[in-house]
Each structure stands twice: as C-alpha cells, then as structure tokens.
Amino acid sequence: MTATRHDATWSTASVESTLALGEALGRCLNAELTIGLVGPLGAGKTNLVKGIAAGNAPGMGSSVTSPTFTLIHEYDGRLTLYHVDAYRLRDTAELLALGFDELMRADSVVVVEWADRVRSAMPEDSLWITLALTGPTSRDLTFQAGGPRSQRCLDALQTDDKIQA
Amino acid sequence: MALILGIETSCDETAAAVVVDGGDVRSNIVASQVDLHRKYGGVVPEIASRAHIERLDAVIEEALSEAGCAGHDLDAIAVTQGPGLVGALLIGVTAAKTLSWAWSKPLVAVDHIRAHACSPAIGLDRSPWPAVALIVSGGHTSLFQVNDPSSIERLGATTDDAAGEAFDKVASILGLEYPGGPAIDRIASNGNPKAVNFPRTMLAPDSLDFSFSGIKTSVLYHVHGQGQTTGGLEKLSGQALADIAASFQQAVVDVLVRKTMLAVARTGLSTVVLGGGVAANRTLRNTLATVCRNRKLEFHAAAMDYCTDNAAMIAALGFHSFRAGDLAGLDLDAYAISG
Numbered sequence: 001m002t003a004t005r006h007d008a009t010w011s012t013a014s015v016e017s018t019l020a021l022g023e024a025l026g027r028c029l030n031a032e033l034t035i036g037l038v039g040p041l042g043a044g045k046t047n048l049v050k051g052i053a054a055g056n057a058p059g060m061g062s063s064v065t066s067p068t069f070t071l072i073h074e075y076d077g078r079l080t081l082y083h084v085d086a087y088r089l090r091d092t093a094e095l096l097a098l099g100f101d102e103l104m105r106a107d108s109v110v111v112v113e114w115a116d117r118v119r120s121a122m123p124e125d126s127l128w129i130t131l132a133l134t135g136p137t138s139r140d141l142t143f144q145a146g147g148p149r150s151q152r153c154l155d156a157l158q159t160d161d162k163i164q165a
Numbered sequence: 166m167a168l169i170l171g172i173e174t175s176c177d178e179t180a181a182a183v184v185v186d187g188g189d190v191r192s193n194i195v196a197s198q199v200d201l202h203r204k205y206g207g208v209v210p211e212i213a214s215r216a217h218i219e220r221l222d223a224v225i226e227e228a229l230s231e232a233g234c235a236g237h238d239l240d241a242i243a244v245t246q247g248p249g250l251v252g253a254l255l256i257g258v259t260a261a262k263t264l265s266w267a268w269s270k271p272l273v274a275v276d277h278i279r280a281h282a283c284s285p286a287i288g289l290d291r292s293p294w295p296a297v298a299l300i301v302s303g304g305h306t307s308l309f310q311v312n313d314p315s316s317i318e319r320l321g322a323t324t325d326d327a328a329g330e331a332f333d334k335v336a337s338i339l340g341l342e343y344p345g346g347p348a349i350d351r352i353a354s355n356g357n358p359k360a361v362n363f364p365r366t367m368l369a370p371d372s373l374d375f376s377f378s379g380i381k382t383s384v385l386y387h388v389h390g391q392g393q394t395t396g397g398l399e400k401l402s403g404q405a406l407a408d409i410a411a412s413f414q415q416a417v418v419d420v421l422v423r424k425t426m427l428a429v430a431r432t433g434l435s436t437v438v439l440g441g442g443v444a445a446n447r448t449l450r451n452t453l454a455t456v457c458r459n460r461k462l463e464f465h466a467a468a469m470d471y472c473t474d475n476a477a478m479i480a481a482l483g484f485h486s487f488r489a490g491d492l493a494g495l496d497l498d499a500y501a502i503s504g
Contacts, residue, residue, distance in 0.1 A: 040385075040394050041334050041337065041338060041381050041385060042378075042381040042382035042385045042394075046325055046326070046378065047325070047378070050325075062324065063502070065322075065323055065324065065325055065326070065327070066325055066326045066327070066330055066378070068303070068304075068326070068330045068333075068334075069176070069302070069303035069304035069327065069329070069330055070176060070248075070249065070250070070304040071176070071250055072250055072251075072501075073501065073502065074251070074501045074502065097215050097216070098250065098252065099215075099252045133382070133385075133392070133394055134392065135391075135392055136382065136386065136391070136392075
C-alpha cells in the first residue's frame with residue numbers, strides 16, 4: 001500500500017502564528033524524521049524551528065538560535081532535535097563531512113535549513129517545507145511528504161484541530 | 166611563570182597557541198596560516214570537523230616550535246570544551262587528553278565564549294576587570310559581566326541571529342561578497358547612516374538579550390519593495406546601496422551600544438571591553454569608544470589577532486583555571502551549547 005501523497009499549505013499572518021504552526025508540528029514529530037526547510041532570507045526558517053523545538057519540549061523554543069555559523073545545534077526533548085544549517089556549505093560533501101548521517105537515529109529528528117542546497121544528502125522520505133514571504137509578517141508554508149514516514153507526520157498535523165490547513 | 170598550551174577546534178578553525186601567565190603570547194597559530202596543502206597535498210575542506218584531525222598535529226607542533234618550547238616545558242594544556250560542533254570539539258579534547266597523559270601535564274577545560282569575553286585583556290599591561298564584555302561574532306552575540314577571569318556571568322545573548330550573521334546575510338541581500346562584515350563596513354563609509362530608519366529591536370525595555378532576525382526582512386523589503394523578494398537590487402544606484410549599508414550598520418551598532426550601556430547601568434561597572442570577529446567593524450569600535458569616553462568609562466577592544474577564533478584566548482583563560490586549581494580529568498567531554 002502506498003500512502004496518498006499530497007501537498008498542504010498553511011498561511012500564517014504573524015510571527016506568533018508561524019510559531020504556533022511549528023509547535024503543532026513539534027508535537028507530531030515521529031522518530032527518524034528528516035525535515036528540509038526551503039525559503040529566502042528572512043522567510044522565518046529559524047522561527048519555525050523555535051516552534052518545533054517548543055512542541056517537542058515545552059519551553060525549549062527560546063533556546064533556539066540560528067545555526068548558520070555554528071552549523072549544528074542540538075536540543076533535548078521527547079526526541080533529540082538536531083538543527084542543521086546548510087547556508088555556509090558549498091556542497092553535500094561538506095555536510096557529510098560534518099557527520100550528517102550520524103544525526104539520523106531512532107530517537108532523533110533532523111531539521112535542515114537551506115536544505116535545497118544539499119538535496120542529494122536528504123533522505124527520499126523527508127518532509128519538505130517551503131516558506132514564502134507574503135507580507136512583512138505573513139508567510140505561506142507548503143508541506144510536501146516524500147514517503148510514508150513524512151506522510152504520517154503530515155497527516156497527524158492535518159488532524160490537529162488547532163491548526164487548520 | 167606558567168606556560169600554557171591552548172587548543173581550539175570548536176568550529177571552522179584549527180588553532181594552537183602558547184601563552185605565558187595568561188597574557189604573554191609566545192605563539193598563536195591558526196590552521197589557515199599554515200601551508201597544509203603543501204604538507205598534506207590535496208584539498209583540505211574549508212568546513213569539516215574531520216579536517217581538524219588532519220590539521221591539529223601540525224598546528225600544535227608549529228605553536229610549540231614558534232614559542233621555542235617542547236612538551237616537557239609546559240605547565241598545563243588548555244582546551245576548548247564547548248560550545249561548538251561536538252564532533253569538532255572532541256578532536257581537540259581528545260588530542261589535549263592524550264598530550265596531558267603522555268607528557269604528565271594537568272588538563273584544563275575552557276568555554277569558548279567566555280574565552281572571547283576575556284580576550285580583550287590579552288596584551289594589556291594591567292587587568293581591565295571587573296568589566297562589561299560585549300562579544301559579537303558570526304555565531305554569537307552576548308553580554309557578560311567579567312568580575313575576574315574565574316568569575317564570569319552571562320547578562321544576555323541573542324535570541325535568534327548573531328549580529329555577524331545579520332551582516333553576512335544583509336550583504337548577500339545587497340549583492341556584496343562573502344564575508345559580508347568587511348564588505349558592508351567598506352561601502353557604508355560612503356553612505357548616509359540616517360538615510361533609512363531600520364528597526365532597532367530592543368525586546369523588553371530592561372532586556373539584555375538581542376534579536377537581529379527581523380532586520381533582514383526590513384532590508385529585503387526596502388530593497389525589493391513591500392511584499393517582494395526579488396527584482397529591486399538592479400534599480401538601486403551605488404549611492405542608494407551605500408546608504409542602505411550605512412543605515413543597516415548604524416541600526417545594529419545602535420542596538421549593541423545601547424544594550425552595552427544598559428549592562429553598564431545595571432552592573433554599576435566602569436569598564437567596557439569588546440571582542441569577537443565583529444569587533445573588527447570600525448563603526449562599532451569607534452561608536453563604542455566615543456560613547457565610553459563621553460561617559461568616562463574605560464574601554465578596551467581585543468587586538469585583531471584575538472577577535473576571530475584563536476587558541477591564545479583559550480590558553481589565556483586556561484591559565485586562570487590552572488592557577489585556581491580548577492583542573493579537568495581524562496574523562497572530560499565536550500558540550501554543544503553554552504549554559
């Protein structure tokens with residue numbers, strides 16, 4: 001049986017609603033999931049990760065800062081959350097040299113900012129989230145599941161009654 | 166007299182240094198300065214924690230040889246324990262533990278950011294402490310109260326992007342080259358810092374934390390038009406570009422300086438020190454120096470060699486832990502995030 005694959009788009013009007021969407025996603029995470037974030041500078045990728053970290057561990061959101069220079073951040077919670085940033089990397093080989101493969105474990109979730117730059121290192125069954133700016137604080141977030149694991153997470157998010165796509 | 170070997174592998178740079186009594190730098194080697202391509206052949210990846218393995222032996226040897234000493238002359242070995250990439254840190258930590266065991270020398274663990282906070286004291290003829298320390302780099306933006314090198318308290322830090330990262334990303338929006346800090350500093354000197362009123366994000370009125378994420382979006386929309394993320398750059402004249410760079414830089418510097426003065430008021434201290442890679446920015450240095458002079462505060466900026474990641478600051482702070490008897494065991498582990 002193959003899972004039905006479809007896109008889902010959420011429109012958020014404010015930084016707070018983007019955080020809330022991230023928090024709902026953080027509650028739906030399943031182990032070994034990889035999430036790829038795509039979007040221009042200022043789209044709110046790090047903000048979404050603040051939400052995800054808060055959903056995965058209450059209060060953790062304020063600890064999340066941009067990993068652009070520091071490359072990999074690690075946050076405790078229900079699952080270990082690895083926050084990776086490919087902005088400074090020139091190619092996939094550099095990401096692999098950082099030990100990217102070793103981050104994907106039975107008790108962890110990996111979120112990669114600028115994941116389109118390292119697409120070939122991303123598992124096929126990744127959850128892709130594309131962020132588009134639609135105004136000073138409003139954003140469109142389009143979710144795309146690449147396989148059954150990411151589809152399960154997306155399905156769970158869509159049944160969250162506080163967050164309607 | 167205590168001779169300390171410092172080892173730093175927390176992020177991109179592989180570095181080793183020999184420092185006497187926490188201030189007299191005998192050698193300060195950073196891998197990019199060593200001709201590793203010649204020594205090893207082939208390409209050493211710019212950003213790869215595993216590259217530290219290939220570089221570290223040569224860098225330590227170079228640091229000892231330039232200082233004119235050998236392993237048995239040392240009094241202790243200091244190493245960066247965190248924060249940073251755990252895989253990268255472990256290479257330095259493992260090397261330091263091995264040398265500590267092989268040469269029977271005490272091991273000292275050092276926090277990378279706290280070492281930056283103390284770096285402005287290196288080379289001064291008297292101690293600047295107690296002081297408020299502003300540390301600004303690509304990866305970090307923090308305020309500390311340094312009572313003395315063994316008593317350092319964090320007052321605030323960035324809640325999203327570091328100031329150096331904002332410089333790099335705004336440079337990218339403006340089509341300038343990487344690294345963006347020096348590029349913005351250069352073109353901003355021809356611009357009007359009052360041309361555009363970019364937001365100064367202060368968070369809560371009494372907060373000593375920083376937020377530099379929102380200013381990226383402001384610059385983006387100023388360049389391309391409200392709601393647009395492309396198409397505007399081509400329409401800007403050189404002068405308009407310089408004005409945006411100068412106005413952006415002024416907004417960041419204003420926030421850094423105001424928060425530093427808030428920290429001075431809160432702590433009642435009368436000395437300010439500045440360190441980290443962005444301490445090289447002329448507007449930040451000059452503005453902070455002027456504000457301190459007007460308020461009769463003492464001001465010291467770290468020397469350029471100790472602004473970017475280096476091991477001299479690790480050996481310098483390590484000396485104080487060594488002297489205080491605060492030693493690490495061979496079970497020392499690295500940590501990713503600062504407490």
